[in-house]
Amino acid sequence: MIERDTLLYLDGVTVSFDGFRALNALSLRLNEGEMRAVIGPNGAGKTTMMDVITGKTRPDSGQVVFGKDTDLTKLDEPKIASLGIGRKFQKPTVFEPHTVWDNLLLALAGDRSPRFSLFARETAAEKRQIESILETTRLTDQRYRRSADLSHGQKQWLEIGMLLAQEPQLLLVDEPVAGMTDAETEQTAVLLREINQTRSVVVVEHDMAFVRALGVKVTVLHEGSVLSEGSIDFVSDDPKVIEVYLGR
Amino acid sequence: MKLDRISYLTLGFVLGVALVLALLNQMTALGSALHVPTYVLALAGKYLCFAMLALAVDLVWGFAGILSLGHAAFFALGGYAMGMYLMRQIGTRGVYGNPNLPDFMVFLGWKELPWYWYGFDWFGFAMLMAVVVPGLLAAVFGWLAFRSRVTGVYLSIITQALTYALLLAFFRNDMGFGGNNGMTDFKDILGFNVQADSTRSALLVISALLLCGQFLLARFVVASRFGKMLIAVRDTESRTRFLGYRPESYKLVVWVLSAVMAGIGGALYVPQVGIINPSEFAPGNSIEAVIWVAVGGRGTLVGAILGAILVNFGKTWFTGALPEVWLYALGAMFIFVTLFLPRGVMGLFRARTSKEPEPEAPEVAAAHEVTG
Numbered sequence: 001m002i003e004r005d006t007l008l009y010l011d012g013v014t015v016s017f018d019g020f021r022a023l024n025a026l027s028l029r030l031n032e033g034e035m036r037a038v039i040g041p042n043g044a045g046k047t048t049m050m051d052v053i054t055g056k057t058r059p060d061s062g063q064v065v066f067g068k069d070t071d072l073t074k075l076d077e078p079k080i081a082s083l084g085i086g087r088k089f090q091k092p093t094v095f096e097p098h099t100v101w102d103n104l105l106l107a108l109a110g111d112r113s114p115r116f117s118l119f120a121r122e123t124a125a126e127k128r129q130i131e132s133i134l135e136t137t138r139l140t141d142q143r144y145r146r147s148a149d150l151s152h153g154q155k156q157w158l159e160i161g162m163l164l165a166q167e168p169q170l171l172l173v174d175e176p177v178a179g180m181t182d183a184e185t186e187q188t189a190v191l192l193r194e195i196n197q198t199r200s201v202v203v204v205e206h207d208m209a210f211v212r213a214l215g216v217k218v219t220v221l222h223e224g225s226v227l228s229e230g231s232i233d234f235v236s237d238d239p240k241v242i243e244v245y246l247g248r
Numbered sequence: 249m250k251l252d253r254i255s256y257l258t259l260g261f262v263l264g265v266a267l268v269l270a271l272l273n274q275m276t277a278l279g280s281a282l283h284v285p286t287y288v289l290a291l292a293g294k295y296l297c298f299a300m301l302a303l304a305v306d307l308v309w310g311f312a313g314i315l316s317l318g319h320a321a322f323f324a325l326g327g328y329a330m331g332m333y334l335m336r337q338i339g340t341r342g343v344y345g346n347p348n349l350p351d352f353m354v355f356l357g358w359k360e361l362p363w364y365w366y367g368f369d370w371f372g373f374a375m376l377m378a379v380v381v382p383g384l385l386a387a388v389f390g391w392l393a394f395r396s397r398v399t400g401v402y403l404s405i406i407t408q409a410l411t412y413a414l415l416l417a418f419f420r421n422d423m424g425f426g427g428n429n430g431m432t433d434f435k436d437i438l439g440f441n442v443q444a445d446s447t448r449s450a451l452l453v454i455s456a457l458l459l460c461g462q463f464l465l466a467r468f469v470v471a472s473r474f475g476k477m478l479i480a481v482r483d484t485e486s487r488t489r490f491l492g493y494r495p496e497s498y499k500l501v502v503w504v505l506s507a508v509m510a511g512i513g514g515a516l517y518v519p520q521v522g523i524i525n526p527s528e529f530a531p532g533n534s535i536e537a538v539i540w541v542a543v544g545g546r547g548t549l550v551g552a553i554l555g556a557i558l559v560n561f562g563k564t565w566f567t568g569a570l571p572e573v574w575l576y577a578l579g580a581m582f583i584f585v586t587l588f589l590p591r592g593v594m595g596l597f598r599a600r601t602s603k604e605p606e607p608e609a610p611e612v613a614a615a616h617e618v619t620g
């Protein structure tokens with residue numbers, strides 16, 4: 001196997017909230033173009049890990065390096081987002097009063113300054129980009145609907161579409177299939193694999209069947225550090241993992 | 249930018265009524281049944297200035313979610329800038345006949361004009377200050393507050409504190425703004441007698457024009473991509489950061505714009521009511537402005553204008569007919585609107601007039617055709 005470049009490198013990251021260690025010397029390496037599933041019981045630190053990568057939470061110690069040598073712990077959320085890290089939240093958060101189209105328009109990569117947005121007009125290139133994202137996320141028929149009126153699954157896809165519109169190098173996706181029907185879950189797995197052809201993805205998920213369907217390397221978190229790492233079959237046979245998940 | 253029917257109606261109403269009142273005042277004889285007395289012009293002008301304040305409040309509250317309980321401060325600062333100009337125009341016609349100093353300074357025993365009064369005898373400079381001072385104060389305040397991510401009720405409280413602090417400051421005689429009594433007894437504006445019918449008519453029409461201009465500007469802002477982002481910031485501020493936006497800079501821009509709009513309203517208010525004093529900074533004034541917007545319909549712009557006119561019309565009538573009931577009526581109206589008309593008068597209007605189940609859909613579709 002050819003050694004690929006590291007895209008994201010967490011080294012000894014520790015975060016405590018009032019004495020509780022949400023992340024405990026967590027280290028993780030993600031290669032360019034890789035898709036990684038992160039699983040773990042509640043409170044294992046999955047969401048905190050995303051918070052640290054996206055600049056919402058500053059770690060007490062440790063390093064978070066993106067690309068060659070960008071230290072993410074020094075940057076705030078908008079800066080990190082513009083570097084090319086997109087995040088989808090556990091609860092779908094789209095801009096509800098806006099149409100699907102406008103949600104994507106606001107998410108499109110480009111100048112984020114108030115001055116630009118005051119006078120910005122939709123360009124043909126932007127329209128094409130939005131059309132193509134609508135197609136990828138299967139929302140073409142819903143383009144002029146208020147996003148508040150979408151079904152739960154459609155909102156999840158819209159948020160993934162907004163991530164794509166940002167043209168990130170790395171997508172962090174938090175529980176994309178929570179609350180989805182089986183059919184929607186299946187389609188989401190297909191969608192994420194499609195996205196992974198051009199971008200790196202980290203998926204946090206509870207749904208083991210979904211993780212299996214993704215068929216990628218799995219990292220199991222427990223009490224803020226990595227418990228086990230490998231293929232889904234490897235980690236699910238790991239006695240440490242079985243102990244954490246099933247208890248004694 | 250496309251305007252809807254209600255916007256056209258409102259613009260037409262504001263301009264039409266102002267013009268008709270001014271013409272009926274100017275063209276008819278004093279005893280005629282059609283004659284509009286000058287005090288009515290002043291009242292109508294006052295409503296329009298309040299409508300500018302309401303528009304400013306709606307822009308930040310309705311579209312950016314910043315509930316300002318201190319917006320009358322920007323209005324009053326614009327008013328003081330105009331007041332200072334009008335004071336300088338009095339010249340030797342004051343009680344003390346001092347050519348260099350306004351009466352209240354002579355009364356305090358001051359010998360020369362404070363430096364910050366320089367330039368206010370020139371109309372252009374005074375009007376520049378009527379927008380620069382509120383804008384600058386808003387810029388400093390907003391920069392500090394939004395950058396520190398102060399939001400919600402905490403922000404409302406500090407805006408209230410801001411206007412209260414200014415109230416106390418302007419009460420002080422040694423501030424040099426006339427203290428408790430403020431400024432009044434104005435004579436001329438640009439050489440025209442402030443009290444004259446013709447000047448009053450002109451001021452009313454100018455107020456109507458500026459209100460319409462502000463409305464169009466506000467419409468342009470909220471219809472732009474900037475405005476869409478504002479709404480996104482209003483509803484899910486933290487989410488916008490993960491898209492790479494800086495919500496604080498969006499809020500700052502609209503906040504400063506809103507303060508400038510309020511300042512313009514204040515500057516036009518003063519020559520029409522003939523006085524400016526610290527009571528304009530009273531916290532209650534800012535809260536009333538919020539009520540106008542709530543009554544008209546938050547986040548609709550048109551509603552802010554209608555709400556300001558309606559409530560103030562009611563206030564004029566009530567304080568004449570049943571003065572002791574007015575505050576109860578205002579409170580009851582606010583409760584009624586909050587409980588039964590969450591989208592204000594505009595909500596009622598929209599529900600009655602629009603037949604389409606989804607009013608947004610055709611509008612958006614049309615917008616895409618236009619820009620395509």
